[in-house]
Amino acid sequence: MLTPKHWNSWERFYKANFINSLTGFKSATLIGSVNKEGVTNLSIFSSIVHLGSNPALIGYINRPEAASPNTLSNIRKTGFYTMNHIDESFVDKAHQSSAKYPEGVSEFEEVGLTPYFEKGFIAPFVEESKLKFMLSLQEIIPIQLNNTFLVIGKLEFVLAQDAAISSDGLIQLDKMNSISCNGSNAYYSTNLINRFEYAKPDLPIRKLV
Amino acid sequence: MLTPKHWNSWERFYKANFINSLTGFKSATLIGSVNKEGVTNLSIFSSIVHLGSNPALIGYINRPEAASPNTLSNIRKTGFYTMNHIDESFVDKAHQSSAKYPEGVSEFEEVGLTPYFEKGFIAPFVEESKLKFMLSLQEIIPIQLNNTFLVIGKLEFVLAQDAAISSDGLIQLDKMNSISCNGSNAYYSTNLINRFEYAKPDLPIRKLV
Structure with a gap:
């Protein structure tokens, strides 16, 4: 058993x-995101949560403002932001966006990803991303427990280029090489184990073919 | 481009x-979790979020109370609950726990998983799970936007049986066959693509060996 006595004695990064x-x-x-001066910002986040489909609401956790100021400040000021799936082909560039670049510098340029805009919307997409919204x-x-923020957005539109959408609406993220992550620096590809039917108390577990 | 005009016209499950x-x-x-009468409850959730390491806080999103009453009610009344990683060997049983069993019935028995208790704590673990806390x-x-809840817990202790902990503290979830999921019914195994060093603005992207 590991208790606070253990982890409070560990080196900070461990x-x-x-x-x-x-x-x-x-x-x-x-x-x-983008600031009022038009400087684009790009940053990798790993705490995205589905909040509901009706209305379609998506949340993410933003760290304390002093540690991660730009994204939150831009969202507050402009009201719009994009989320962009990462695939294996640019996972290295995506990770590099976690570096603390000075204000006034665009992470798009620094890490080598391409901003893409849809008419009428100020927030930049990542052109290389195959699934974005x-x-x-x-x-x-x-x-208040730790000065973080739950930021909640409403889904406005989705760009799903070559998205592998199955017949029941699920986007087959594995077929698009979307990555999964663990901790703050480990990235994974995935393989489908199984899909199961909607579970009911009076029926056995059934695989979805 | 897909807009609300599209998804609002789709069949509900799609x-x-x-x-x-x-x-x-x-x-x-x-x-x-467990209620005041001692009836254990087990339910699968996919919206777990890391909130911070110092203090160690972990959140999850609970659906509206009418749709998913037992877990939230138990946590409110007893103050304690467990989270248990799922591996490939019991992913089918874990999925079955999403069925709406009547109150007074324990999902542990219904799906065939084993409750396990640590002395002094009322909330049940899943014995089969190799990483739980x-x-x-x-x-x-x-x-208030959609009547869901962000439930925040403080980490009390961790049971990490055969956990594959790397030299820098990361738990190698892929080596433990912990699963990842997509949507509400698709489960995946994972393969490490890469780990990267802490990103800095003035250094190129470096793989962590």
Whole structure:
């Protein structure tokens, strides 16, 4: 058994890596935003959560403002931001976007990814991403326990180039080489084990063919 | 481009599957809880989020109370709950825990998983799970936009049987066959693509050997 006595004695990064991997595999996603001066910003986030389909709401956790100021500040000021799936072909560039670049510098240029705009919307997409969507800010909920924020956006539109959509609506992310991540620096490809039918109390577990 | 005009015209499950997969690969996790009468409850959740390492806080999204009452009610009343990683060997049983069993019935028995207790703690673990931890409730934040809840727990202790912990603290979930999921019914195994060093603005991307 590992207790606070153990992890509070660990070196800072060892502790962070361990605790970060307890929450399991996550979706690493690039969030694109822009400030009032038109400087684009791109940053990798791993705490994206599905909040509901009706209305379509998507959340993410933003670290304390001092640690990660630009994305949150841009979203507050402009009201719009993009999420962009990462695939194996540019996972290295996506990871590099986690570096702390000075304000006024665009991570797009620094890491070598291409901003792409849809008419009428100020927030930049990642052109290289095969699955991406525009969100409009609905609410920023401060989490006072540790000064983080739950940022909630409404789905405005989706760009799903070559998306492998199955007959029941699920996007087959494995076929698009979308990556999964663990902790803050480990990236994974995936293989489907199984899909199962909607579970009911009076029926046995059934594989979805 | 897909817009609300499209997804609002889709059949309910098609729409839910599509929107649910936009958030990418997630960590499917079993949450164990118990009511005041001692009836254990087990339910699969896919919206677990890392909130921070210091203090160690872990969140999850609970659906509206009418749709998913037992876990939230148990946590409110007892203050403790467990999270249990799922591996390939019992992914079918884990999925079956999503069925809506009547109150007073334990999902452990119904799906065929074994409750396990640590002395002094009321909430049940899943014995079969190789990585599991106890949380104490810190805060339930209502999300008024869609009547969901962000439930925040503090990490009390970790049971990491045969956990594959790397030299820098990261738990190698792929080596433990922990699964990842997409949508509400697709489960995946993973393969490490790469780990990268902590990114810095003035250094190129470096693989972590």
